[in-house]
Amino acid sequence: MAGKDLDGFVVAVTGASTGLGRAIAVETAERGASVVIINYASSEAEAGETGRLVESAGAKAILVQGDVARDEDCRRIAEAARPYGRIDALFNNAGVTRFAGDHSKLDALSAEDFLSVYAVNVVGPYQMIRACRELLEAAPAGGAVVNTASMAAVMGIGSSVSYAASKGALVTMTISLARALAPKIRINAICPGFIDTPWFGKGLRPDVVERVRANAAQSSPLKAASKPEDIAGSAIFFASPAARHITGETLMVDAGAHLGAAPLARR
Numbered sequence: 246m247a248g249k250d251l252d253g254f255v256v257a258v259t260g261a262s263t264g265l266g267r268a269i270a271v272e273t274a275e276r277g278a279s280v281v282i283i284n285y286a287s288s289e290a291e292a293g294e295t296g297r298l299v300e301s302a303g304a305k306a307i308l309v310q311g312d313v314a315r316d317e318d319c320r321r322i323a324e325a326a327r328p329y330g331r332i333d334a335l336f337n338n339a340g341v342t343r344f345a346g347d348h349s350k351l352d353a354l355s356a357e358d359f360l361s362v363y364a365v366n367v368v369g370p371y372q373m374i375r376a377c378r379e380l381l382e383a384a385p386a387g388g389a390v391v392n393t394a395s396m397a398a399v400m401g402i403g404s405s406v407s408y409a410a411s412k413g414a415l416v417t418m419t420i421s422l423a424r425a426l427a428p429k430i431r432i433n434a435i436c437p438g439f440i441d442t443p444w445f446g447k448g449l450r451p452d453v454v455e456r457v458r459a460n461a462a463q464s465s466p467l468k469a470a471s472k473p474e475d476i477a478g479s480a481i482f483f484a485s486p487a488a489r490h491i492t493g494e495t496l497m498v499d500a501g502a503h504l505g506a507a508p509l510a511r512r
Contacts, residue, residue, distance in 0.1 A: 249277035250485050255329045255384075256304075257282040257322060259313050259373060260339030262292040264442035265393065268473035269336050269480050270295055274302035276481065282307045282325045284339065313339045313369030314361075316376070323376035331388070332380040334484035337370035338393045345405040359407045366411035367418065374422060374432070382429040389484040392419050392434040396499045399436060412436075416495050423493030431492040433483040437476045438465070438499025466501035 256273045260266040262285040270281050281299045283306055285292035296306035309325050311318030326332045343362055345353035370392050374381075381388025397403030398412035416434055423432040439461035461470045469475070479498045482488055497503050 250487065251334070251481070252277035252279075254278040254333040254484075255280045255282075255326055255331055255380075256334045256336070256484075257284065257326060257332055257373075257377065258336040258338055259284040259322070259369070260393075261285060261295050261336075262288040263295075265437070265440060265473045265476055265480075266336070266338040267291075267295045267298070268477035269338060270306075271298045271302055272474075272477045272481055273334070273484075274299045274304035274306075276485075278304045278333075280305045280307065280326070280329055282309060282322065284309050284311055284313070284322050286310070286312050286339065312365075313337075313373055314364035316372045319369070319372040319376040322373065323380060326377070326380050330380070331383040331385070332377050333384045333386070333388060334481075335373060335377050335381060335388065335390045336393070336480060336484070337373055337390065338480075339365060339369055340393060341365045342404040342408040345407075348401075348406050354405060354407050358405075359410070362405075362407045362411050363414070366408070367414045370415060371418060371422075374426075374430075378426070378430070386486065386489065387429045387431065389488070390422075390430060390432040391480045391483045392416075392432070393480065394419070394434045394436045394495065396436045396438045396497060396503055398495075399497070400503060419495065420493045427492055431483075431488070433488070433491060433493065434495045435476070435480050435483070436495055436497045436499065437471065438497075438502040439470055440476060441470050441472050461500075461502070464502060464505065465499065466504055469500040471498075471500055 299306040343358040395412040397409035419434040
């Protein structure tokens with residue numbers, strides 16, 4: 246923990262009802278954020294629990310339902326920060342996938358599958374940055390954007406080809422917009438590996454989930470199956486004053502899993 250290094254921050258987190266989004270929202274509050282905007286697509290009860298945890302940590306929680314694939318929803322999420330005059334940190338964490346684990350089965354995915362995944366994982370962050378741009382630029386030290394990509398972006402693995410491709414596009418967009426929106430806005434991305442959350446179990450049998458969890462721990466150099474709290478700090482680092490001279494960077498946060506596969510030189 247880095248103390249109250251986010252003192253007084255106004256923070257927005259998409260996809261914050263559970264998992265990594267919840268962990269980011271709560272830790273920003275613990276580190277001094279005064280307002281945390283909690284976006285959720287459909288899980289109102291779970292988002293409410295995130296809000297309760299945020300307020301227990303000392304910040305005001307504002308819940309905003311919205312699908313980041315819809316531009317009007319992105320603008321509504323941004324407007325929740327309007328009374329505060331700024332957004333210090335935007336975490337683009339919302340994400341979806343289509344499960345098709347055997348990447349050789351090309352008929353497992355349709356064009357519609359690709360478009361729906363890209364709508365949330367790529368277009369969504371773009372629309373959120375666009376909607377929040379004015380408020381990010383109004384932050385006293387300049388706003389920070391942190392995009393949640395994935396090790397799939399670098400290694401071409403994961404739940405489906407469409408998911409890996411979308412996260413690769415998000416990394417490229419991070420670089421493009423970091424250049425375009427400097428010096429007032431910094432934009433970076435994290436690339437988590439396996440995160441032990443219910444999201445990873447969607448569409449999979451319990452025995453498969455357990456096998457994936459065990460394999461993640463055994464195959465990574467750090468012998469760890471990461472939990473959301475293990476990843477949140479890396480995302481928050483990019484939003485913090487400690488990263489004030491970092492933009493356009495991508496950080497692997499995967500317990501070293503990438504070391505056994507594609508070399509980073511090929512990124």
